[in-house]
Amino acid sequence: MANRAYNFNAGPAALPLEVLEKAQKQFVEFENSGMSLMEMSHRGAIYEKVHYEAEALLRELLGIPTGYKVLFIQGGASTQFAMIPMNLLRSGKTAAFVATGSWATKAIQEAKLFGEVSIAASSEADKYNRIPSIGELKYDSDAAYLHLTSNETIEGTQWSEFPDTGAVALIGDMSSDILCRPIDVSKFGLIYAGAQKNLGPSGVTIVIIREDLIAEPTAPVPTMLRYTTHAKADSLYNTPPTFAIYMMNEVLKWVKENGGAAGMEARNREKAKLIYDTIDGSNGFYRGFAQAESRSLMNVTFRLGNEELEKKFAKESEEQGFVGLKGHRSVGGLRASIYNAVPLESVRALVSFMKDFQSHNA
Missing domain, CATH: 3.90.1150.10 (Aspartate Aminotransferase, domain 1)
Structure with missing residues (x-):
């Protein structure tokens, strides 16, 4: 299309033209059903096929090993800033963070509402223009988890390699660079990413969580903010963002067709x-x-x-x-x-x- 803008938006961001054109053709009627995907039940076989296909493609493209659940959750990565400590930060434990910029700072501020926080390393003194080296990281061996932001969209910095954290669960906010390169998922206890930069439109957030981390919180947590809720129901406990997941599925197909x-x-x-x-x-x-x-x-x-x-x-x-x-x-x-x-x-x-x-x- 000759009149397409040169789209360098930070998010929501550019989508593959091929995906948009396919979605346009399928919008009014999906797979000879007589209705749009947006009009049909998320409990029906047609939508469920899309839902599970998206999960399977994500597993394939990221090389997600067995022992991990893939969840589709609403609320964006900003909801995960709270949901992670609500579920994983137990009493007497500390959550360690690497302070690398604006988004890491937001995650730190939210975690402080739910428990103790420590800073494993920070590049604030350099105005967040760099990622701390792995050798700079200092955190307790019994920390609840170590959280990092793999790519800071505002400052334009990105981790080139990830630390091996042993018994401490490594958590990665990959909202702005998921699937931009191969990664070793097995290094992480939990990865989360809002879709609206590399996976599709806004509306759905991906959570890839190691199964041993899925447990009932020790403090009261609303039903919709528990990982157990979504894991038990395959992300179908309530009505999921069906159109966003459909679009993500099509983007994942495009990634696969273009070399993964x-x-x-x-x-x-x-x-x-x-x-x-x-x-x-x-x-x-x-x-x-x-x-x-x-x-x-x-x-x-x-x-x-x-x-x-x-x-x-x-x-x-x-x-x-x-x-x-x-x-x-x-x-x-x-x-x-x-x-x-x-x-x-x-x-x-x-x-x-x-x-x-x-x-x-x-």
């Missing part, structure tokens, strides 16, 4: 390299925010010489069909979010614009 997690990584590294090379080769006109070894494959954050120039960049880019290049309001600057579904052609167009903008404003 390894194919996504090759695609994402090529896109990221184009932009980072442009930044690094600009003789200081563009300045990357994240330290080189912590740069994200998903969110490229950068600055110009002053805010007025950044505003001009944002305005002129919008006029040329680019969407979402303003940095987050809390930090300013500029940001290109290049999730799985962002086409290489969009990134090439952005690089061309960046070079042209520099030539007229340096």
Whole structure:
């Protein structure tokens, strides 16, 4: 489609055009049922096929080992900030966190409402422009869990490798980089991710949880906020976000058709390299925010010489069909979010614009 925007939104984010076009065709009538998927019961065989197919594809593409449950939960990753300590932070235990930026900070603040929290490592002194090294991590051997945010969308930093935490359950917020590359799920006790960046539209959150962590909370927790509730009912205890799960299923099919997690990584590294090379080769006109070894494959954050120039960049880019290049309001600057579904052609167009903008404003 010639009139598609160059979509660099941080979330909700770009979806594969092929998926959108297929959904458009199936929206009014799904599989000769005489109705839309949005109109049918989530207890019926047609929807259940979609539901379980999405789970199976997620297991396949992430290589999820046996002994883990895959849950589809509403409320976004922000609900998981509370749900995790409500279920896993027992009395007398401490939850350890790695403070890497805005989203890790939100998770820390929420956990403090339910129990003791410690900071295993922090990059706050560096304005969160880097990911702490594994060697920097300090936490109790009997901690309830160690929580990290695998990719900080606002600061544009990403973990390149994950720690082995032994008996301490490792928890990963992968909302903004799940399936951008292969990962070893067995290192984690729990992984969670809002769908609206790499998996589909907003409305559903993925929780991958090791079965030994699924237990009734020791303190009173509302029924809908217990992992046991969703695990026992295969995420069908109440009406799930059926359209979001359908769309996620189609996105997962697209990922599989395009080489799986390894194919996504090759695609994402090529896109990221184009932009980072442009930044690094600009003789200081563009300045990357994240330290080189912590740069994200998903969110490229950068600055110009002053805010007025950044505003001009944002305005002129919008006029040329680019969407979402303003940095987050809390930090300013500029940001290109290049999730799985962002086409290489969009990134090439952005690089061309960046070079042209520099030539007229340096």
